[in-house]
Amino acid sequence: PLMDVKAISRRQNAIKILVEARQECTALQDILAGTRDVERALSRLALGTGNPLDLGAIRDTLRLIPDIKKISLEDTVNTIIKNIPDLSELSSYLENALEENLPRFLGASPVIRSSFNNELNDLRNISTRGEQWLSEYLEKEREATKTPKLKTGFTNAFGYYLEAGKNGLTIQPDYFKQTQTLVNAKRYTTPELKNFEAKMKDSEAEISKIESELYFEVVSKVLENSEPLQLTGKLLGILDCTASCASIARERN
Numbered sequence: 001p002l003m004d005v006k007a008i009s010r011r012q013n014a015i016k017i018l019v020e021a022r023q024e025c026t027a028l029q030d031i032l033a034g035t036r037d038v039e040r041a042l043s044r045l046a047l048g049t050g051n052p053l054d055l056g057a058i059r060d061t062l063r064l065i066p067d068i069k070k071i072s073l074e075d076t077v078n079t080i081i082k083n084i085p086d087l088s089e090l091s092s093y094l095e096n097a098l099e100e101n102l103p104r105f106l107g108a109s110p111v112i113r114s115s116f117n118n119e120l121n122d123l124r125n126i127s128t129r130g131e132q133w134l135s136e137y138l139e140k141e142r143e144a145t146k147t148p149k150l151k152t153g154f155t156n157a158f159g160y161y162l163e164a165g166k167n168g169l170t171i172q173p174d175y176f177k178q179t180q181t182l183v184n185a186k187r188y189t190t191p192e193l194k195n196f197e198a199k200m201k202d203s204e205a206e207i208s209k210i211e212s213e214l215y216f217e218v219v220s221k222v223l224e225n226s227e228p229l230q231l232t233g234k235l236l237g238i239l240d241c242t243a244s245c246a247s248i249a250r251e252r253n
Helices: 005-020 022-032 038-047 052-062 065-070 075-082 088-097 118-145 191-224 226-252
Strands: 151-155 159-165 177-181 185-189
Touching: 005 022, 005 075, 005 226, 022 065, 022 226, 038 052, 038 191, 038 226, 052 088, 052 191, 052 226, 065 075, 065 088, 065 226, 075 226, 088 191, 118 151, 118 159, 118 191, 159 191, 191 226
Parallel strands: none
Antiparallel strands: 151 159, 159 185, 177 185
16 A cells, blocks of 8 residues: 555546546556556566567557557546557567467467568478478379378378378389388388478478577567566556556445
C-alpha cells in the first residue's frame, strides 16, 4: 500500500478519471488483457532461463502499445500513458525476427522467420525442396520396381527407407539393398536415398545452428532495451491496477 500522501492523491485522481471515462476505461482494459508480464519475461531472459515464449510475450505486448497511446484520457492517467517509452524500433525488430506461433523450447519448431536471415532462408528452401525430391524419387522407383504401393519412411535407427508389402518388390533392381524384414513389409535402401539422407542431415544441423545463433542475437537485442522494457512493464501494471480499481469503484458506488 502507498504511504505517501501525494502518491495516494495521484492514484485516487487517476481512479476518478477512469470511473468517469467509462468507455475509455473499458477500451483500456480490453487492450491490457492482451498484454503479458514483460518484467517477468525480461527477468527470465536475463537469467538465461527464458525461452521463445518470453520473447513472444514481449513482442505481443509491444504491438499493443500504439493502441494504448491512442486512448485519450485526462491528467494523471494521460501522464502515465505518455511516459510509456517508445519501443517501436524494438517492436518492429521482433515482428520481423520471430515466428507468430512460438514453441516453448528452441528447436521444437521454427522460432526465427526465414525472411529474417538469407542463409536460414536458403537452408530451409533446401529442406522444402528435399520433400519434393523424395516424392519424385518415390514415383521413379515405383515405376522401376513395378510396385505401385511402394512408400517411403524414416526411422532414427535406419534413416530413410523404401517399404514394400510382405511379398517384397515386383522387380528388385541391383541397387536395392534390403535392410529390414517386418511381419507385413520389407524395407530397402539405395545409394541415392542414402546420399539424400546425408544432405538432409547436414542442412538440418546447419539450420539448427544458425537459428540458435539468431535466437540469442534477438535475446541480446531485447536485453539491450532492459531499462525501457522494465519501465513499460511497470507503467502497464499501474494502468491495469488503476483501471481495475475504477471498475470496482463504479460497480460498488
